[in-house]
Structure formats: structure tokens, C-alpha cells
Amino acid sequence: MGTSAGAGSMKKWAMIVDVAKCINCNNCVLATKDEHIGNEFPGYAAPQPAHGHEWISIERHTRGSGSMVDVSYVPTMCNHCDDAPCVKAAGDGAVYKRSDGDAHLLDQGWTKPRCVQACPTGALESMHVSDENMQALAAREGLEVLRPEFSTKPRVFYRNLRRTYQCFIGGNVFRTRADGSQENVEGARVELSIDGVKVGDAQTDRFGDFKIDGLQGNAAKYRLRIFHNAFGQAEATGVLHKSDYRGAIPLTGRTS
Numbered sequence: 001m002g003t004s005a006g007a008g009s010m011k012k013w014a015m016i017v018d019v020a021k022c023i024n025c026n027n028c029v030l031a032t033k034d035e036h037i038g039n040e041f042p043g044y045a046a047p048q049p050a051h052g053h054e055w056i057s058i059e060r061h062t063r064g065s066g067s068m069v070d071v072s073y074v075p076t077m078c079n080h081c082d083d084a085p086c087v088k089a090a091g092d093g094a095v096y097k098r099s100d101g102d103a104h105l106l107d108q109g110w111t112k113p114r115c116v117q118a119c120p121t122g123a124l125e126s127m128h129v130s131d132e133n134m135q136a137l138a139a140r141e142g143l144e145v146l147r148p149e150f151s152t153k154p155r156v157f158y159r160n161l162r163r164t165y166q167c168f169i170g171g172n173v174f175r176t177r178a179d180g181s182q183e184n185v186e187g188a189r190v191e192l193s194i195d196g197v198k199v200g201d202a203q204t205d206r207f208g209d210f211k212i213d214g215l216q217g218n219a220a221k222y223r224l225r226i227f228h229n230a231f232g233q234a235e236a237t238g239v240l241h242k243s244d245y246r247g248a249i250p251l252t253g254r255t256s
């Protein structure tokens with residue numbers, strides 16, 4: 001988008017990637033290849049080889065199993081770190097980074113790089129912004145960077161990255177009627193506790209499904225307690241390592 005965001009210290013280019021909007025169409029990958037394969041931009045980049053390089057690649061993250069699965073796509077690229085290890089490793093100036101970023105088309109007056117132009121969903125957003133305003137925006141919107149433990153100050157930020165590392169617990173609640181037939185139960189109340197502390201709740205939908213999201217997969221012991229005023233109750237326990245679809249859970253205690 002090429003947004004200029006406020007006054008302050010020197011503005012630099014940054015990218016925000018919204019994981020919730022990426023649909024894995026690979027338009028950005030192709031746009032980057034189209035721009036760089038066979039094309040040299042002196043002072044910016046050597047030509048990209050036709051094979052073996054992905055200057056943008058899309059990571060796939062899948063959660064759940066059975067009939068409760070979701071997928072997130074994470075476009076990854078050079079993070080344009082302000083404290084770039086590759087620059088230090090080169091040591092001889094063979095790799096360097098301009099203090100305001102590196103953007104040959106933007107230097108020519110383009111308002112956004114080609115990958116941003118090519119993205120049909122708005123998952124990629126380029127910004128021209130000071131460090132102070134970028135940090136404020138990241139704090140306000142909960143933006144994250146990849147591998148923050150390396151402290152390399154990436155200038156590629158991610159929105160909704162938690163979809164890739166948080167877990168959910170889900171299931172399908174049903175009852176058995178007096179005649180032996182079964183039906184999904186809508187409106188059952190589901191409570192989740194971890195290590196004895198209630199951490200979430202949900203209500204089953206018209207298909208009897210529930211999903212409690214935003215959990216940490218840290219091998220915690222959990223307990224599900226399910227209640228329905230008319231149809232009874234159920235309980236399930238487990239250990240949360242990753243997203244856990246419990247499948248069909250029968251209510252017991254009452255039949256009608």
C-alpha cells in the first residue's frame with residue numbers, strides 16, 4: 001500500500017503479512033519470479049536462478065483431524081532484519097542493507113512492490129514508516145515477527161500468526177434417543193479446564209459441534225465437562241500437545 005505513517009525518525013520500508021488473508025494462491029511467488037528471473041538489478045539483486053530458489057515461499061500449517069481441520073498459510077521471505085546475521089556473516093560487504101530498506105521499484109517511484117500488487121486478498125501490505133510508529137503499530141495490533149528469539153529486528157511483521165502455533169479442542173456432542181436413534185445436540189454447554197482451572201467455554205452449534213481455540217500446546221492435562229439441561233452430560237480428559245478433535249461425544253444420564 002505504500003503508506004506513510006506519521007512523523008518522527010527516518011522512515012523505512014516494512015511489510016505486514018496477514019496470515020488470516022493468505023489463500024496460498026502463489027501470485028506473490030510468481031510475481032517475484034517474473035520480476036527477478038533473468039533480470040539483474042545492479043546495486044539491488046543478482047538474477048534469481050530459474051530453479052531451486054523461492055524468494056517468497058508459502059508455508060502450510062494444518063490443525064485438527066477428522067471433520068474438524070483448518071489450514072493457515074504463512075508467506076515467508078527475507079525478513080530485511082535491521083540487525084541482519086547474513087550481513088555480519090558475509091563480513092566483506094558482499095551482503096549489505098540500506099538503512100531505509102531495499103526496494104528497487106519503490107526507488108523508481110512505485111507505491112508498492114510487485115508481490116503486494118499481485119496479492120488478490122490484501123494479505124501483503126508494504127509501509128513506509130518510522131521505527132517508533134512501527135513499534136507502536138505492532139504493539140497496538142499484536143503483530144509478531146518470525147523467530148523473535150534471534151533478536152534480529154525483522155522488518156516483516158505478521159498479523160494472526162497465532163493461528164499457526166495455538167491449539168484448539170473440539171468435538172461433536174450427540175445423544176441417543178429412547179428408540180436407539182442418535183442426533184446431534186445443539187446448545188450443550190462445554191467447559192474446558194486445564195490443571196483444574198477453567199480456561200474456556202463454548203456452546204455446541206446446530207450440528208452438535210464445539211471448538212475452543214487459542215490454547216497453548218504445552219502438554220497440559222485438560223478436562224472437558226459438557227452439560228445439556230434436557231439431554232444429560234459428558235466428560236472427557238486428555239493431554240494437550242496439539243489441536244485435539246475428540247470426535248463424537250455421547251451425552252449420558254437422560255433419554256427422551
Ligand code: SF4
Binds near residue numbers: 023120123124
Ligand atoms: S498472493 Fe497473497 S494470498 Fe496469494 S499466496 Fe501470496 S500472500 Fe497469499
